[in-house]
Amino acid sequence: MTDVISRRSGGRAARRAARAAPVAAEARSIKPGMSGGQYRPLSDDQVKQIHEAALEALETIGLCDAPQSGIDCLVSAGCIAGDDGRIRFPRAVVEDALGKACRDITLCGRDPQHDLHLNGTRVHFGTAGAAVNMVDVEGREYRESTVQDLHDAARITDVLNNIHFLQRPMVCRDILDNREMDYNTVYATVSGTTKHIGTSFTEPDFVGDALEMLHMIAGGEAEWRARPFVSNSNCFVVPPLKFATEACQVMEQCIAGGMPVLLLSAGMAGATAPSTVAGAIVQATAECLAGLVYVNAIKPGHPAIFGTWPFGLDLRTGAMTGGSGEQALLTSGCAQMHNFYGLPGGAAAGMTDAKLPDMQAGWEQMCSNVLAGVAGLNMVYESVGMHASLLGFCHESLILGDDLLGHAQRVLRGIEVDETTLALAQMREVCLGGPGHYLGTRETLARMETDYVYPTLGDRSSPKEWNEIGKPDLNNRAIARKEEILSQPSGARFDPALDKALRERFNIHLKP
Template identity: 30%
Template sequence: MLSQEMIDRIIDEAFDVLGTIGLQFEHPKALALLGEHGQRIDRAAERAYLSRDFVERAIQSAPKRFSIWNITGDRSIEVGGDNVTYDPGSAAIKMLEVDGKVRPSTSADYIRLARLVHQLQNIRASSTSLVPSDVPIEVSDFYRLYLAVQNCDKPVVTGLFREESFPATLEIMTIVRGSEKEAVEKPMAIFDACPSSPLRWSVLTSESIMQCARHGLPSEIISVPLTGATGPVTISGTLVVHTAENLAGIALAQAVRPGAPVVYGGAPCIMDMRAGQTPFGSLETYMIDCAYAQIGKTFGFPIHSYMGLSDSKLVDSQAGSETAMGVILAALAGVNIVSGVGILDFITCQSLEKLVIDNELCGMAYRLIDGIRHRHEKMAIDFLPEAVKAGHFLGHPTTLKLFREEGYMPGKAVDRASAPQGGGGPSDYQRAQTIVKELLAREPFHLAPEKVRELDKVVLREAKEFGMEALPAFAG
């Protein structure tokens, strides 16, 4: 996507931005910490000017790979290199029903989504990807994690809505792991931290980065400059802002604790000036994503992006084409955490049926990056005499042994059967509806009952302040 010369120019200009324009840090402790590390601070303007030397030291100290673990702590995913992991992503506030109607999401919706993700093999991480409307917004951040760890055994991409929520969030992870030491040594979650473009770090975002770094938990920077709106109108200019915001977050994390794990990420987007919208499924948005992946990999960082989603309002051909384009490009770009499968309508709506279909797209992407392998010393000549005599390879031992490895075998969401007599057949959306019902009818993942009771106590204790006296019917 970018030439090496252009990458170098974008990085150099981002360093100039950090040192001459600086960034606004609204958190006094963030400003004070950066000042203690010798950076120029304008306290009246809440601005920090970061030197190239300081940021380059932070780049060196930030880990280039780390692991996140499943809820039971017996399997891990390496985040870094060209390893690719898909997750449902973001914090949607709406749920798409099978009849096409949309309504506010609930705890029951999130539980169904998490149970589905638990069984979809190509979606290798979970996320707190729905915000339930049936609990106070003040507790909805850690409440989502509370639901996640009970209903899916995969690592979780999550985040805070309030800086006061971090202690309860850490307590939830500690209960699940058995100790805070285990929660840190085997982190089950990555925490999103979203700077406000252009070049501003809120109290919440700074606090999230600092708390995670202090405890050794992974952060994921979600820089969101929008071309012509909160970033320059050119893609290259927007990449400069995105680079500067990511480097500032990494520098802050390393100032707290050298070696703190951080993912270089974001959700930058082209701006559609006609509609006044941010099309996350557009080609230009994916171009920005692939370009910043190149920049982040130049530093050696793990990479995150939103690339498995659609702006369509329904699970239709637009949803399929936008999602497929993003899923494939992310895999080819070596993005490590790819968020957004299942998502529609500018990252505001989730669909269980889309999630099932997207799972197959992710499987195809994994097959693509697995490449074409040289499995034998001779690729064909050793097998040809026998096959020529038989007239086919169907019964050959190598065929029986390797056909499942050479070709991805999709599930029932993908139609590869012969057409029934008279033509027709169910659509992919109808097939996905059937699969959703089948998967949700299976025995779900269960956390140990004693841990669930402890988690219930934490949520009710914290929620009582905001008028929540009991858990929603599907939560406990």
């Protein structure tokens, strides 16, 4: 008995020593860009039916409200401008655009180690949204979001391994001038993280300021165009089947400036999109195909993410249901359509209708994030931090979401089966004259980090241990982690000379 206890103690000490040592990025059990595609909610025949329905919608219904510049581009590509003001898209025009479209996109980080390679079924998780409120976990209330909140979200994202990019998750409600809000959004995010960033612009004329700022940060226009580390999230359509005139003009400016674009169609099933899951996917697919024609008519092969974002709706009340099972199906079905076209795509998952980080938030976020990942969605937007059906953003939820996404990605990675993982040699060694258990064995220790994901804040203590350490609360631990991160200088902060130049050129609202 003494020998058994000694062996177990030694194994425990070895495990603790192994856990204490820092893990190299390449040795982690999960990493950005792992491949999904195992989950296919649609059959091959159903995918083709959705494709055909989308083509028919484009050819017979078309879209209206394009700006004149867009009409000119689309007509030059072979689209038909009708007397009713709608642009219709012959099948051959759509197929031509699909042939020209960029199928392998690299979204650059300011630091190249954070580059995201979008192709096939490689999966990346990140933020997004335009929340107008911040969730105050301690006060259990909502308040308007500020530029400091946005900067802090970027800083937190920068140190969380399982969140791969930052698309602007909230609006700077404390900056009333929209031009200043747009370029301050760029400043606040880029100075907070070196991961890839997505942002939006209110008006076409405001894009130039942001590009000037990005040229300064990159070291020149040529350097920016070689590695654009910010992309434009562009709601180019107003569902159902209307172009958003000003957003299209913004898109044109971004393409001219060398900025990748996300073609974002965000219909609400039952309101601005058909109430059926299949119908909502058809409409979103048709709208994004129209956007693809538009982009490639301007600049063939320009990097454009196929952003089908249909949202669910509670038909009893008209409220959005971002955390529903229907939302999970909408998102994973869209991922399957992206894979059918062979196009880099993105959609929304991980949203919750819960007002605070609680059990409802956990089940809603995990359901859609897991399905989006195993469906092979390249860019999983809004995967963490978003509450109250996108009306609120929460720093603590962002931190807790890093743990959640770690487990979601472990599911995405799946099960490897080979001679080593079948473990027959280990069984012989342990069972035939060995200790009779696998604790502390060479093989177990060797695979502790490469096979397993461990929560940073999640509690796995026994009830006795939990009581002894003061019964820690998960949200309180997230608050403490937030304060720890924000007590340190931003790892993405600008060189003082560059920051001085930016502040002399632009009215920066963040305090130095």
